[in-house]
Amino acid sequence: MSDYLKDLFSLEGRVALVAGASSGIGANFARALARAGADVVLGARRVERIKALSDDIADDTGQRTLAVQLDVTDGDSVKAAFDQAAENLGVPTIVCNNAGIADPMWAIDVTEESWDKVMDTNLKGMWRVATEAASRMRDAGRGGSIVNTASILGLGVGPTHTTYSTSKAGVVQMTRNMAIEFQRFGVRVNALCPGYFKTEINESYLESEPGRTHVAMTPAKRVGDLKELEAPLLMLVGAGGSFVSGVALPVDGAHSVLIV
Template identity: 50%
Template sequence: MTTEFDMRGKVAMVTGASSGFGVNFAKILAARGAKVVVAARRVDRLEALVAEIQAAGGEACAVAMDVTSAESVTAAFDKGEAAFGTITVISNNAGVADGKSALKADEASWDWVVDTNLKGVWMVAQEAAKRMVAAGVGGSIVNTASILGLRVSFAQSVYSASKAGVIQLTKAQALEWGRKGIRVNALCPGYFLTEMTEMLFDSPESAKFLGSSPLGRAGNMDEISAPFLLLASDAGSYLTGVAMPVDGGQCIGSM
């Protein structure tokens, strides 16, 4: 992967980089030569991640970002550009979940999840694309969706709606920005052990659910690295508007 997914000369921004997929994506981008801007609200965690990347020989900087605030998004891009130049690779990864049934979900839950998962993805991608166009360069945007944007599960109606929105937004952005040299794709992870899913995986019901999938287990973080790099790097130069499941076959599991 170090040659096929070469990221030298790229400047990447990873949102939601304080935990989960964001941490992994930031590390693998830096390991393959990208200069990485890590963004999230928990700056202390970002600074620890930057120190780890730098200790391994990579280049990174931390910027505070609340993806639900246009002002915060703009300020984060300004700081990232000041450090490394125009950002041409985006890992649009910030996300939250609120596991309430469709009858118990309330307006506050809807606003929190949709503002972060959908509005936040829209604002970051749009800001990145505007700056790429202004600089006369292309790039790659990888929006993190979910297999729950492709299918549904109990107590995830709001989350599923937000991730389905991410997939359609991705396709619309890919359609409009392709002639500008900007590829936009969605990564649709299945069930991986992250900070967000840790409590879910502790239940016997989860073990039974995962056991019923074609591969019969959750994914390991390393197993999403190559799919992500394919979409983010020039190796995927003819891929745009794709919603790629990385789920151990969960989407095709027997009902």
């Protein structure tokens, strides 16, 4: 890597924490951050799974890694995860807020239990992680970057996704508001809004006939490759994005242009 590119994208000497790191986008983010030079804390409820991934990333990159149990619906769990991160690797100055769930159904059929579960994970859970991260950075006297994983369904809507879309629209607005509040601490807050990337949360739909038909109607006529999220992430968390805050960035092959 040239010195120019290294200055823009290198994360050497940084500590990153990824919430929701056990699979899909979160797991890919953890590996990308380590490959860019960061020491990485992987947080998720499935500790056995992230422990194996943590060891694999350490072997692959030579970076220090740590697997911690993290349930974003539990404030005490969030605090404990950040405590472990600080004790073992240092205060995270990069936080990828990625934990999320979906429970698709028609709006008229949504139960309060389903609504609360999705909101508590996707919106309140991200609020818990982001505010804990920012307070730790502030108290350490260090700036940093928080990236919330939203969705193109936070920018537009789709049938059977009332709850999910509402939660992700909340994430977009929360990101913008936190950006103006946390800037005085030197903490930038942005959101990535992925289009369709095949993960555990949507794999069955994307492999179904309706899913394939839907993807064929998008401008790119394909789902994204997880690697296509890496450069946008590294830009937002690294020196190359030092004056970028409050952005909700679609990474979707122009899909959101159709649904906004």
